[in-house]
Every structure is written in structure tokens, then in C-alpha cells.
Amino acid sequence: MSLLFTPFDLPAPRGALPLTNRIVIAPMCQYSAMNGEATDWHLAHWTSLLNSGAGLMTIEATAVTADGRITPACLGLWDERTEQALASTLQRARQLAPPMPVCIQLAHAGRKASSAAPWHGGQQLAPAQGGWQALAPSTLAQLPTETPPTAMTLAQMQQVREAFVAAAQRAGRIGIDAIELHGAHGYLLHQFLSPLANQRTDDYGGSLENRMRFPLEVFAAVRAMFDGPLGVRVSATDWVEGGWDLPQTTEFSRRLRAMGCNFVHVSTAGVSPQQKITIGPGYQVPHASEVRKACGLPTTAVGLITDPRQAEDILQAGDADLIAIARALLYKPRWPWEAAAALSGQVQASEQYWRCMPREAQGIFGQVRIGQR
Numbered sequence: 001m002s003l004l005f006t007p008f009d010l011p012a013p014r015g016a017l018p019l020t021n022r023i024v025i026a027p028m029c030q031y032s033a034m035n036g037e038a039t040d041w042h043l044a045h046w047t048s049l050l051n052s053g054a055g056l057m058t059i060e061a062t063a064v065t066a067d068g069r070i071t072p073a074c075l076g077l078w079d080e081r082t083e084q085a086l087a088s089t090l091q092r093a094r095q096l097a098p099p100m101p102v103c104i105q106l107a108h109a110g111r112k113a114s115s116a117a118p119w120h121g122g123q124q125l126a127p128a129q130g131g132w133q134a135l136a137p138s139t140l141a142q143l144p145t146e147t148p149p150t151a152m153t154l155a156q157m158q159q160v161r162e163a164f165v166a167a168a169q170r171a172g173r174i175g176i177d178a179i180e181l182h183g184a185h186g187y188l189l190h191q192f193l194s195p196l197a198n199q200r201t202d203d204y205g206g207s208l209e210n211r212m213r214f215p216l217e218v219f220a221a222v223r224a225m226f227d228g229p230l231g232v233r234v235s236a237t238d239w240v241e242g243g244w245d246l247p248q249t250t251e252f253s254r255r256l257r258a259m260g261c262n263f264v265h266v267s268t269a270g271v272s273p274q275q276k277i278t279i280g281p282g283y284q285v286p287h288a289s290e291v292r293k294a295c296g297l298p299t300t301a302v303g304l305i306t307d308p309r310q311a312e313d314i315l316q317a318g319d320a321d322l323i324a325i326a327r328a329l330l331y332k333p334r335w336p337w338e339a340a341a342a343l344s345g346q347v348q349a350s351e352q353y354w355r356c357m358p359r360e361a362q363g364i365f366g367q368v369r370i371g372q373r
Contacts, residue, residue, distance in 0.1 A: 003315040004308065005345025008055065008322065010101075010178060010298065011262045014227040017101055017177055019055035019322075020348065022315060023336050026265075026302055026326035027058040027105040027180070027233075029074065031117040036066060036076025037085035043093055050097030052329060053336035053347030056322075057100055061107040061182050062086075064163040068108035068188070071117050072130050077106070077167045087174035098348035103178035105233065106167050106222075108160055110188030111136035111149040111197065135160075137191050137198040137205065137214075143273060151200070157214060160188070161221050168222045178229035180263075181219060185270030189215040190235055193252065194244040194271045212252055216259065223260045231263035231297075232256055236287035239268060239275035246287060250294035257295050265300040265324065266291050282310060289319035300324050308339035340364040 004023065009016035032041040049057050063069040063076040076082040090102065109115075114131035116123050124146045125131025135156060136149035152160070168179055183189040191197035192214045198205050204214050215232075223230055236249040253264050266288035269275050277283070284303035292299035301320035305311050311323040329335045340347045341357075341364050349365045357364065 002312055002343035002345050004312050004323065004343055005340060005347075008298075010056075010229040012178075012227065012229040013260070017229050019101060021053075021055040021336070021345065022322050023054040023056075023311075023339070024103075024265075024300055024322050024324040025049050025052065025054045025057040025329060026324040027060045027182075028326050028330065029060045029070065031071050031073040031119075033073055033075040036063065036069070036074070036078065036082040038075060038082075038089040039085075042075070043089050046090060046093035047096045048333050049329070050093055050100050051350055051353070052333055053340065053349060054100065054325070054329075056178070057102050058180060058324075059086075059090075059102065059104040059176075061105050061187075062167070064106055064108055064167040065160065067113060067132050067135065068110075068160070068163070069114075070109045070112060070187075071115050072125070073117055074109075077104070077170050078163060083170045083174060090174065090176075096350070098350060100348070101177040102175075103180055103229070104171050104176045105180045105182050106164055106171070107182035108163070108188040110134065110186075110191045111140070111142050112186055136188070137200055140197055140199060142186065154202075157204070161214075161218050164218050165221050165225055168226045172226055172228065176228075178231070178262075179222065179226055180265060181215075181222065181230070181232045183215055184233045184235040184265075184267045186235070186272070187270070189218065189232075190244070190271055193248070194238055196238055196240060196243045196272050208248055208251065212255060215252075216255060219256060219261065220259055229262045231261060231265060231300075233265040233267060234291075235268050235270055236266050236284070236291060237268050238271050239277045240272045243272060246290055249287070250291055253291050253295035253297060257297050261297060263298040263300065263322075264291060264295065265302065266320075267302055280304065281306065282314065285314055285319050289317075292318075292320060298322065302326065308342040311339065312343055337364060 113134040134149040288301040300322040302324035
């Protein structure tokens with residue numbers, strides 16, 4: 001039997017979360033919220049993803065504070081208004097699709113906040129353009145042309161810790177099954193980890209122990225109140241000499257496991273424009289493999305995994321436990337269906353679609369009706 005289409009139990013203090021297969025929909029920013037609130041775009045987008053046949057859907061990076069958004073159009077979960085919008089939209093999407101567990105990625109952009117959407121250039125926005133002053137570990141801008149962020153005080157760090165906890169409480173309240181803390185791609189938690197972005201001289205900068213301190217404090221605070229699956233997305237390397245690297249990532253992952261982390265999602269890069277990456281199919285998988293071996297946590301591999309047999313080979317080699325699909329699934333919203341046909345697997349699908357399969361793909365649908373959960 002294909003490993004990609006075997007069930008997987010995502011561990012958690014309150015009991016494992018069962019996944020019907022090993023395909024995870026990676027968090028993908030849509031830059032389509034209104035003042036942090038989910039919109040009809042999210043309804044259409046999430047409904048499509050929930051009908052994809054994957055084992056787990058992860059909602060895009062969701063800001064825990066208004067000034068923690070990457071762009072003014074980023075999704076948020078920082079007050080009753082944003083909670084209600086997300087809850088209502090997700091509930092409506094779930095009513096239009098077979099049951100699928102949902103994870104949310106909670107995030108703070110740090111110095112990468114106050115930016116334009118990618119299709120508007122992605123540049124830093126001035127206050128007159130709807131931007132705001134960014135916060136970060138140190139007064140080091142992401143790009144030399146940008147206004148430096150404000151170095152966070154201990155009081156501001158405490159506020160952000162509390163914001164992560166409050167957002168996690170909101171996520172649990174509205175029925176989200178799992179949480180992923182965003183510690184990758186150059187955003188705030190990654191900024192604290194990387195010596196390229198963190199040049200503090202207090203207990204939160206300098207040594208590896210100090211640079212890990214704030215991300216671990218955030219994790220511990222969320223773990224203390226959330227009893228579902230809780231994991232962290234990491235950038236295993238900055239791809240810059242002298243930056244955050246794989247040995248530091250494995251130590252960080254060991255510490256997370258000791259504190260009750262349930263999974264780690266291994267990506268790379270994002271903290272420096274000096275990064276030099278040799279990109280190719282599955283180029284991040286070796287990092288996931290090393291992290292998995294070192295810490296023993298359930299590990300998700302991601303990054304230019306586009307072919308079902310490629311995904312299967314990663315699992316068969318023991319390099320990861322789960323496979324995250326991102327842009328390939330936007331391009332082919334039924335990618336898991338194609339994978340099931342190629343690997344003799346089964347997926348859940350809405351009954352309206354049961355008749356659509358070509359002859360060679362007959363039998364891939366496990367007939368689960370909409371709304372059963």
C-alpha cells in the first residue's frame with residue numbers, strides 16, 4: 001500500500017488527531033482579508049482546499065496582532081471581530097466539503113510587516129500608504145532601503161507572547177483542530193533565532209540559548225493552554241554563512257520536543273536577501289530528514305514536491321512523515337485525486353463529484369457525504 005495514502009495520527013495531549021492520509025495543505029498567504037477579517041475569497045479558497053482530498057488543511061499565516069501582519073490585507077485573529085469572521089467563513093466552507101481536520105498557522109511578521117502585497121511589488125509601505133512601524137528583535141531592516149524596525153522592549157515581547165496565546169485560544173474556540181507557530185521565512189520568531197536579524201545584547205540575543213529563548217517562551221505559553229496538536233514551522237537554514245543553520249535547527253527541535261511539541265514543519269530561508277539557494281525538486285527534503293533523525297518528532301517535508309511518486313519516495317525513504325503541498329495544489333486543486341489514481345489510494349470527495357473520474361481513476365473515492373464529521 002502507498003504510504004502517502006495510509007492514515008497518520010498527529011499526537012496531542014488530549015489524544016491523537018487522525019489524518020486519513022499524509023498529504024498536508026501548506027499555509028499559503030492570500031493577501032485577501034479586509035482589516036484582518038476573512039472574506040468571500042477565503043470562503044471559495046477554503047471550500048476548494050477542503051474538497052481536495054488532502055489529509056489536513058493549514059490556514060495561511062494568520063497575524064496575532066494588527067501590526068504583526070505582513071500586509072494590510074493579511075488574515076488576522078486578534079480580536080472578536082476577526083475571530084467571528086474567521087469562524088463564520090470556516091464553518092460555511094466546512095459545510096460544503098467532506099470532513100477534513102484544519103490547522104492554522106499563527107504568525108507575527110516582525111520586521112517584514114507593513115509591506116505591499118506581492119502583486120503590488122511587495123515593498124515596505126510608508127504610513128501615508130497605509131503602513132506602520134514594524135517591530136523586531138533589533139533595529140536591522142530586512143533590506144538596506146527600508147526604514148529600520150523598532151527593537152522590541154521586554155514589555156512588547158510580553159505583549160506578543162500574550163497575543164499568540166489569545167489567538168490560540170480563539171482558534172480552539174472556533175473548532176480549529178491544530179496549530180502551527182510560524183518560526184520560519186524571516187518572520188518574527190525566525191528573526192529572534194537568526195544572528196543575521198538578532199543582535200540584541202540582553203538575555204534574548206547572542207548565544208544560541210539566548211536566541212532560542214523568546215520563540216521557546218512563545219511555544220511554552222501556547223502549549224500551556226492548547227491541548228490539540230501544536231507544532232512549529234522552521235527554516236532549517238538561512239542559506240547564508242554565519243546565519244541560522246541545520247545544527248541549530250536540530251537543537252531547537254530537540255528543545256521543542258522536550259516542551260511538548262507534536263510536529264515540526266521543515267522549510268528554509270527568508271531572513272536575508274543574501275541567501276544563496278540551489279533550487280531543485282525536493283531541495284528542502286534533506287533538511288527535513290536530518291531534523292527528523294535528530295529530534296524524533298513527526299516531520300513534514302515541503303518545497304518543490306510536485307509529483308505523487310516523488311512524495312511517495314520521500315516517505316518510503318523515511319525522510320518525513322507528512323508531505324506538504326503548496327503552489328502545486330493551487331495549480332492543480334485536485335492534486336491528491338491525481339496522486340490517489342497514480343498510487344492506488346483513496347480520497348474523500350463531495351458526492352457531486354463522484355461521477356467525474358475518468359475510467360483509469362475509478363475507485364479512488366471513499367464515499368463520505370458532505371457535512372459528516
